Amino acid sequence: MSDGRSVSGQLKKFVFRGKSSSKGDSRGEYLEIVIPELLTAGYSFYTWPSAPLLAWYLWTQRRHLRGLRVLELGCGTGLPGILAAKCGARVTLTDSVALPRSLRHLSACCEANGLVPNRDVKILGLAWGLFLSEVHSLRPVDLLLASDCFYEPSQFEEVLSTVAYLLDGTDARFLCSYQERSADWSIEALLKKWGLKGALLDLDSLSESSGVDYRSLVGDRSLHLLEIVAV
Template structure:
C-alpha cells in the first residue's frame, strides 16, 4: 500500500457466535468483522495468529465491555479492539507512530466495519517506552489489550514499561495473547522489575462460556462444541471423535507443530470433507501449512478421517484410551500415515519442480533442470519460482540444486520479492547464507522492503555483515 491510495488486497472474515438459547434462537449473539489484509511483508497489514484468540475471549466477555475505556497496543489490523468497539466499549487503537501507512491501514480496517475514526473510536500513533504528553492524555483506561506484541525480545521491556505506566495507580488490567516462539524467552524478570503480576487465562473456561473450543497458536485448531446433533443422534464414532478433540486440548503443549498440523488436517476433513478452499497467501505461512495438511487428504471419507484422528491422538498420548464406544480397539484397521514427502516410486511420475523444491529433494530438482533448462523460469500462480519455494521451506538441498541448475538468484515474484526476502522473513539462517553466497541482492519489493527490513534477529545479523 502506497501513501494516499485506498487499501487493496484480500478480505478476511471473522464470525463470532454465542451458544444457542434453549429454543435455538441465536439472534443478537452474532457478530461479523471483516479485515482487509494486504499481501505485503509488513507486520501491520495482516492479522497475526493471536489476535483472533484475544478477540474470541473478548467476545465471551461482551456483556461486560459496554462503557469500558479500552486501549489496544500494537494492534496491527485491530481485530480485538474493533470487536470491543462493536460491543459498546470506548476504544483507542494504537500502533507505531513511525508507521503512518500502518495507521492508515488500521483506519481502513475500522471503516470496513462501519466505525469512523475520531467518532466511534480513536486511532493514534504510539511509541512504546516513551511517555509524552499525548500518552498521558490517554489515561485513565480500564483495560489494556495486546496480541503478539512479545515477538521481539529487545522490545519486551518497552512493552511492559508502557503497560506499567497505564496500570499505575489504577484498577486497570492488561489482557494479552501471544505466541510462544522460544522456550528461552521469558518476561518474568521484567514483570517483577515493573511491579506487575501475571496469570494465565483458562482456555477450557473460555470454551465453555463461548460455546466454542479454541486451541491456541501452535496448532490453530478449533471446533464448535455446539453440534447440529444431540448426543442421541451421534454415532459411537462421533462421540469417540469429539472425546479425542477434547483430549487434545490438554496435551497441546506436549505436541510438535507437525503433529498439530496433522491433527488439524484430519479434523477439517472429518468436519468439512474435501478441501475446496483457496490456498492462503504466501505471507500466511502457517495458514498455508494448515491448508496443505488438509488438502493432501484428498477424497478421504469423513469416518476414515475421524478414525485416523483418534488413532493419532492415542499415538501422541499412549495414556489416552479412546475408541471404546465404537469398538475400535477390537476392529480397527489402522490406515497408513500420509507423508508430506512422497514415496520414492512416485517422485518421477507425480511431482513437479515446485513439489521437489518444497520437499527438499535436491536430486530431483537437478534432474528436472538438467532435462528441461527452461524450467528455471517457471512460475506458479503467485509468481514464485522453485527458488522461492525452497527458500520458504528452508529446503537447502533443493535450494542449492536450483541455483546450480541455473535458477536466477534475484528472480522476483508478483510482489517483487526475491528468495532472499522469503528466507529472511522466515528466519532461515542456512538458506540466507546460501543465497548470499550465490550473489543475492538487497532489492526492494513493491512495498519498499528489502530482505534486511523483514529479517528476524538471527538472520538480520547475517545480512548486516553482508552489506
C-alpha cells in the same frame, strides 16, 4: 519493522457466535468483522493468529465491555479493539508512530466495519517506552489489550514500561495473547522490575463455558492468553 508497500491483498472475515440471553429467543448472537489485509506490505497489515484468540476471549466477555475505556497497543489490523468497539466499549487503537501507513490502514479496517475513526474509535501513534504527551492523554483506562506484542525481545521492556505506566494506581488489567516462539524468552524478571504480575488464563475452561472451542481458531499453534495487573 516495516511500513512497506503492498502488491496484493485480501478481505478476511471473522465470525463470532453465541447463544442469546433472552428467553424464547433461539436466534443467538452474531457478529461479523471483516479485515482488509495487505499481504506483502509488512507484518502490521496482516491479522496474526494471536489476534483472533484475544478477540474470541473478548467476545465471551462481551456483556461486560459496554462503556469500558479500552486501549489496544500495537494493534496492527485492530481485530480485538474493533470487536470491543462493536460491543459498546470506548476504544482507542494505537500502533507505532513511526508507521504512518500502518495507521492509515488501521483506519481503513475500522471503516470496513462501520466505525468512523476519531468518532466511534480513536486512532493514535505511540512510541513504546517514551512517555510523551500522547501517552499521558490515554489515562485512565479500564482494559489494555495487545496481541503478539512480545514478538521482538529487544522491545519487551519498552512494552512493559508503557503498560506499567498505564496501569499504575488503577484496577485496570492488561490482556495479552501471544505465540510461544522460544522457551528462552521470558518476561518474568521485567514484570517484577516494573511492579507487575501476570497469570495465564485457562483457555480450556473458557472454551467449556462459552461453548466455542478456541482450538478451532488457533489450530496446533502454541498460543496463550496472559492477564497482567499492577502489584
